[in-house]
Amino acid sequence: MNKDILFTPTKLGALELRNRIAMAPLTRTRGNEFGVLTDVAQDYYGQRASGTGLIIAEATQASFEGMGYPRTPGMHTQAQQDSWQKIVERVHAGGAKFVSQLWHVGRIAVDVNRGQSADVVAPSAIRAPGQMFTTANGMLDHDMPRALETDEIARIAGEFAQSALNAIDIGFDGIELHSANGYLLHQFLSSNVNQRDDRYGGSIENRTAMPLEVLDAIIAEIGADKVGIRISPGHTFNGIEETDMQELYAHYLPQIEKRGLAYLHVMRPMVNTTEIDVAQLARKHYSGKMIVCGGYDASSGAEAIEEGTANVVAYGKLFIANPDLVERMRKDGPFNELDEATFYTQGPKGYSDYPSLAG
Numbered sequence: 001m002n003k004d005i006l007f008t009p010t011k012l013g014a015l016e017l018r019n020r021i022a023m024a025p026l027t028r029t030r031g032n033e034f035g036v037l038t039d040v041a042q043d044y045y046g047q048r049a050s051g052t053g054l055i056i057a058e059a060t061q062a063s064f065e066g067m068g069y070p071r072t073p074g075m076h077t078q079a080q081q082d083s084w085q086k087i088v089e090r091v092h093a094g095g096a097k098f099v100s101q102l103w104h105v106g107r108i109a110v111d112v113n114r115g116q117s118a119d120v121v122a123p124s125a126i127r128a129p130g131q132m133f134t135t136a137n138g139m140l141d142h143d144m145p146r147a148l149e150t151d152e153i154a155r156i157a158g159e160f161a162q163s164a165l166n167a168i169d170i171g172f173d174g175i176e177l178h179s180a181n182g183y184l185l186h187q188f189l190s191s192n193v194n195q196r197d198d199r200y201g202g203s204i205e206n207r208t209a210m211p212l213e214v215l216d217a218i219i220a221e222i223g224a225d226k227v228g229i230r231i232s233p234g235h236t237f238n239g240i241e242e243t244d245m246q247e248l249y250a251h252y253l254p255q256i257e258k259r260g261l262a263y264l265h266v267m268r269p270m271v272n273t274t275e276i277d278v279a280q281l282a283r284k285h286y287s288g289k290m291i292v293c294g295g296y297d298a299s300s301g302a303e304a305i306e307e308g309t310a311n312v313v314a315y316g317k318l319f320i321a322n323p324d325l326v327e328r329m330r331k332d333g334p335f336n337e338l339d340e341a342t343f344y345t346q347g348p349k350g351y352s353d354y355p356s357l358a359g
């Protein structure tokens with residue numbers, strides 16, 4: 001497979017990219033309990049900007065209520081925005097475009113991880129299976145969530161919109177709304193975690209209403225051409241079931257397309273539970289610009305672009321281990337070995353100390 005197409009420029013809404021290689025959003029827990037990233041993140045992102053078309057920053061909260069894992073960043077306080085602003089400058093100096101992925105973890109939370117306490121909330125009062133690492137007490141069960149009141153959805157949409165505006169104000173080129181991987185928006189979409197009997201639960205139309213309301217609030221604030229959205233159809237991570245997955249996305253995707261976003265980002269499940277090729281499924285119901293992610297290399301990424309499934313390909317683990325991934329792809333390697341043990345630790349080890357070819 002000729003991989004040259006990966007290195008050609010393209011446009012996603014307002015985002016003009018010098019090539020079709022994106023860094024996937026990657027939670028790395030290098031902040032503090034108040035969601036402020038430490039300075040080491042400037043090196044990490046700055047190193048990965050050289051040569052790259054687009055960097056999608058790690059999942060970032062719009063409120064303390066939206067925080068779950070330890071030391072994940074936010075976009076809702078001044079100190080958080082100040083730490084991001086320095087990173088934005090580094091990424092732009094390297095020539096990459098930079099978008100902020102905004103999330104709310106919903107029930108995937110333990111309140112003790114938050115510098116400021118908040119309720120743990122979800123579509124319904126159903127505890128998530130499994131445990132989470134806490135800095136204070138090691139592994140703990142997820143907290144029992146409280147079901148959100150109907151009129152709280154507008155508040156949450158407003159918090160997302162404000163954080164989107166904050167991101168643009170400090171120089172981000174756009175935002176990506178996180179509607180994947182079992183977090184709050186995906187919890188609303190699901191057929192098992194969402195057991196509501198108000199206008200946000202029950203039918204597929206109702207289950208997609210909350211994510212679309214959040215999307216509309218963000219669009220109203222910063223404009224659709226700077227907004228992307230990430231989905232992960234069929235991903236059972238964090239206890240999610242979509243028993244009507246085909247019908248769900250057959251409704252959700254045309255609704256998203258109508259809004260004229262910069263892009264749709266489709267993630268292939270990391271926990272592989274479906275025989276269906278979700279990138280193809282998404283393409284069937286969405287004709288706009290698409291980013292695909294999940295297990296691609298240079299050759300299969302180029303193929304996804306050539307066959308018309310994708311416009312841009314995002315790489316996760318390859319970017320963790322290779323700060324100069326684009327250069328290495330041009331040269332067909334070599335690629336550094338990945339150290340999974342340092343995914344969620346602190347400090348530069350396994351974060352900003354992977355070597356580049358230039359040394």
Ligand SMILES: Cc1cc2nc3c(=O)[nH]c(=O)nc-3n(C[C@H](O)[C@H](O)[C@H](O)COP(=O)(O)O)c2cc1C
Pocket residue numbers: 024025026027028058059101178180181230267270293294295296314315316317318343
């Ligand atoms: C350490 C780690 C952190 C991740 N954090 C996020 C995240 O913050 N937001 C998100 O949407 N996906 C996250 N993912 C999923 C990646 O964006 C990507 O979809 C996944 O790694 C598959 O792509 P790959 O095969 O190229 O690594 C994470 C994955 C890893 C390994």
